[in-house]
Amino acid sequence: MDRADVDARIRSLIEPFNKKGVEIADASTFAGDLEFDSLTVMDFVAAIEDEFDIIISMNQQAEIENFGQLVDAVVKLSGN
Amino acid sequence: MATDPVTAAAAGETDLFSKFDDVIALRQSLLAGGGEDPFSLVMEKVLSPTRAICNGRDTILLGTYNYMGMTFDPDVIQAGKDALDNFGSGTTGSRVLNGTYRGHRDVEDALKEFYGMDHAMVFSTGYQANLGIISTVAGKGDYIVLDIDSHASIWDGCALGNAEVVPFKHNDIEAMEKRLKRIPEGAGKLVVLEGVYSMLGDIAPLKEMIAVAKANGAMVLVDEAHSMGFIGEHGRGVAEAQGVLDQVDFVIGTFSKSVGTVGGFCVSNHPKFEILRLVCRPYVFTASLPPSVVATAATSVRKLMHAGNKRAHLWENSKTLHAGLTQLGFRLGTEEPQSAIIAVVMPDLEQGAAMWEALLHEGLYVNLARPPATPAGMTLLRCSLCAEHSAEQVQTILGMFERAGKAVGII
Numbered sequence: 264m265d266r267a268d269v270d271a272r273i274r275s276l277i278e279p280f281n282k283k284g285v286e287i288a289d290a291s292t293f294a295g296d297l298e299f300d301s302l303t304v305m306d307f308v309a310a311i312e313d314e315f316d317i318i319i320s321m322n323q324q325a326e327i328e329n330f331g332q333l334v335d336a337v338v339k340l341s342g343n
Numbered sequence: 344m345a346t347d348p349v350t351a352a353a354a355g356e357t358d359l360f361s362k363f364d365d366v367i368a369l370r371q372s373l374l375a376g377g378g379e380d381p382f383s384l385v386m387e388k389v390l391s392p393t394r395a396i397c398n399g400r401d402t403i404l405l406g407t408y409n410y411m412g413m414t415f416d417p418d419v420i421q422a423g424k425d426a427l428d429n430f431g432s433g434t435t436g437s438r439v440l441n442g443t444y445r446g447h448r449d450v451e452d453a454l455k456e457f458y459g460m461d462h463a464m465v466f467s468t469g470y471q472a473n474l475g476i477i478s479t480v481a482g483k484g485d486y487i488v489l490d491i492d493s494h495a496s497i498w499d500g501c502a503l504g505n506a507e508v509v510p511f512k513h514n515d516i517e518a519m520e521k522r523l524k525r526i527p528e529g530a531g532k533l534v535v536l537e538g539v540y541s542m543l544g545d546i547a548p549l550k551e552m553i554a555v556a557k558a559n560g561a562m563v564l565v566d567e568a569h570s571m572g573f574i575g576e577h578g579r580g581v582a583e584a585q586g587v588l589d590q591v592d593f594v595i596g597t598f599s600k601s602v603g604t605v606g607g608f609c610v611s612n613h614p615k616f617e618i619l620r621l622v623c624r625p626y627v628f629t630a631s632l633p634p635s636v637v638a639t640a641a642t643s644v645r646k647l648m649h650a651g652n653k654r655a656h657l658w659e660n661s662k663t664l665h666a667g668l669t670q671l672g673f674r675l676g677t678e679e680p681q682s683a684i685i686a687v688v689m690p691d692l693e694q695g696a697a698m699w700e701a702l703l704h705e706g707l708y709v710n711l712a713r714p715p716a717t718p719a720g721m722t723l724l725r726c727s728l729c730a731e732h733s734a735e736q737v738q739t740i741l742g743m744f745e746r747a748g749k750a751v752g753i754i
Contacts, residue, residue, distance in 0.1 A: 302719060305491055305510065309518065318525045320486070320507040 264341060269315075270334045276314060277330075280307045289331025315341050373692070378700045381711040391415055392603075392731045397708055405726045405740060406710035410683045411572045411653055412731030413603030413643045422642040423604075423635040430634035438465075439620060442631030450641040454610055457644050458579055458594060462616040465608045465637070467629050469568055469597030470496040472607030475625035476564065476593055477535065478504035485531035488522050488556075490514065490547070492540050492718050494566065503625075506533070513540070513718065516551050523559040532561035538581030539569035542717050542725070543676030544684030546570075550585040557590060564593040572601030572647040573654055573683055573730075598640045601647060606632050606640055653730040657683055660728045660737050667741040672754040676723065686712075687724040687744075694751060695722035701747035707740060 274287065280303055281287070285296055293299045299307065308319055311333075317340040319327075327333050374380055379398060388396040392412035393404050413419055426446055436442035447465060454463035466472040477500030481487045485506040489497060492513040501508045509526075511518040519534070526532055534556040536547050549565065556563050567580030575583030578601070582588040592613060598606035609619075620626060632640075658680075665680035668687060676686030689695030692713050699711040702724070710725040717723055728737075748754035 300720075301715075305512070309512065312525070313521065316525065318486075318507075318509055318522060320509050321501075322507055 264338075266334060266338050269338050269341070272314060273311060273330075273334055273337065276310050277307065287330050289329065289334070291330045292328050293330075293333075294328070311337060317341060373696055378696065379703060381696060381699050384703075384708070389414075393729050393736060395708070397703070400703070400706055402703070402706050402708050403732075403736060403740060403743075404708050405728070405732075406708050407729070408569070408600040408727050409603060409729050410569075410657060410727065411601040411603065411647060411650060412729045413601065413646070416603070416643065416646065418646065419603065419639045419642045423639040426634040426638035430638075432635070433633045434631045436630060437627055438631045439627050444631075444634050444637070446634050446637040446641065447631060450606075450637040450644065451608075453641040453644040454596075454608055457577070457648055458588075458610045460594075460610040461612045461614075463608055463610045464616070464619060464623075464626065465606055465632065465640075466626055467607070467632055468605060469595070469599055469607030470499075471625040471629065472595050472597070472609055473497050473566065474500045474503055475623040476595060476609045476619070477501060477533070478625070479619060479623040480562070480564075480593070481506035481531065481533045485533065486526045487533050487535060488519060488526075488561065489535040490519075490537065490540075492542065493535060493537065494541065494568075495716070497535055497537075497566065514545070514547055516548060516555060519552060520555045520559070523556065523561060526559075532556075532559065533564060534561045535564045536566070537569075538565055538567040538574065539682040539684065541569050541684060542712060542721075542723060543686045544569075544680075544682045544725075545677050546574075546581050546681045548585075549582050550587050553582075553587045553590045562592040563590065564595060565591045566595040568595065568597045568600055569682060569684065571596045572650065573657055578647055578650065578654060598636075598643075602640050602643045604636050604639045604643065606636060650730075657728060657730040659734070660730070660732050661685065663734070663737050664726065664728060664740065667737070668744060671741065671745050671748065673744070673748065683728045685726045685728070687726065689722040689724060690753065692722045694753060695724060698724060698747055698751045698753060701750050702743060705743035705747055707743045707747075 315337055327336055384397055386395040386397050392409045392414050395402055395404055430444055434442040451463040451465055473496035481504055483505040486509055487501050487506045488509045490513055491510040509522050511522050536552055539546050553563050565582050570580040572578040574581050579588055582591050594610045596608050598604045661680045661683050665685050668675060674688040695711060702709055712723040712725050714720045
């Protein structure tokens with residue numbers, strides 16, 4: 264599974280959470296551009312964890328601010 | 344010399360308080376209506392566990408967590424007075440230096456008797472008990488798996504330590520299991536749960552959750568702050584009621600609810616438990632509880648061991664209030680009464696604050712709870728019952744809710 268594949272899968276996972284239909288780029292931030300609150304973050308993270316069968320601990324989440332960083336983190340955590 | 348704000352700004356000083364501007368604005372808008380401040384209530388006189396003079400008004404207390412009404416128990420008060428006379432007003436020292444008096448040992452003995460466990464460690468507050476145990480037991484490379492609706496003291500315990508923190512959806516056994524199974528092999532695991540979740544007053548399916556935790560090699564910590572003295576045959580909490588107390592590695596509790604004073608504790612059967620007294624910083628680097636406090640706590644804990652009738656009456660109160668509020672048309676946090684907390688869900692913060700104030704004018708104090716303390720951004724009026732509330736008082740309370748609810752337009 265390469266980065267493009269992870270990117271595509273996260274893009275489809277984010278859809279139900281992207282209520283305002285914000286166009287997503289690597290630099291799109293979750294708190295700012297996407298306006299995710301803590302509850303949305305929890306549900307979104309859970310969806311990604313289940314999809315890729317990984318854990319993204321709160322400690323790791325603190326380092327992830329935008330979409331590109333998330334994709335990179337998931338690629339790394341999936342062992343690719 | 345007075346500081347000149349212009350000079351400070353010119354020097355490039357940033358106001359560290361600007362991060363609170365949103366909270367300040369929200370507070371100002373709430374108080375703009377000229378109402379009473381829900382977070383600045385003063386009790387001028389406390390008449391009993393269930394009545395006080397609040398902001399000049401004779402008020403029924405329905406938001407104190409004083410579940411078992413021990414605060415005015417004559418034996419408890421006498422024990423405190425005797426300790427004040429014999430041991431002075433404070434210890435002025437850490438438990439590991441000059442701050443362990445006979446009374447501190449005695450209250451730890453009382454807790455061991457109460458829970459039937461080998462070890463007990465008393466902290467200066469319940470907050471510090473969670474802070475200390477969680478941050479110390481789970482270290483770097485370990486994993487803490489916890490319910491997303493956990494109390495602030497649990498989250499702060501996670502933040503103080505160095506473990507990986509993995510939350511799961513509230514009371515979701517499957518979500519917890521999935522996360523446990525994904526933890527790298529060989530890593531230490533601590534599952535943190537609560538018996539009663541204080542915001543909605545709902546209980547955890549501890550039997551199922553602890554079975555899953557144990558099957559996945561995790562140690563288990565359960566915070567029973569809101570169940571001690573009341574839930575379970577001996578008042579040991581939800582784990583006792585569900586028959587799994589022997590599976591719990593660490594029970595966290597507090598003296599500031601059913602016990603009726605202040606302080607926190609952890610009880611455990613772990614053979615190496617006592618070492619925590621030397622390595623747990625929130626235990627070591629703070630002064631111990633005053634002698635009068637540990638004396639009142641020890642007396643209260645021992646009396647709670649034989650409080651079966653009070654437990655029964657508290658359950659009756661809880662059921663009556665839950666049924667009455669449901670019948671009046673209020674939306675409650677749980678379908679059935681699961682604890683001594685009945686949470687009334689408000690449509691929004693504005694109406695919640697208006698309802699809170701209307702109740703106060705009726706002569707009833709409840710807790711106004713709002714985000715971020717509440718789950719799902721809810722505004723709640725949280726009622727906590729007391730074993731000393733009479734059946735008549737509960738009926739009076741229902742009448743107050745009816746009038747206030749109609750006045751504010753919620754029912």
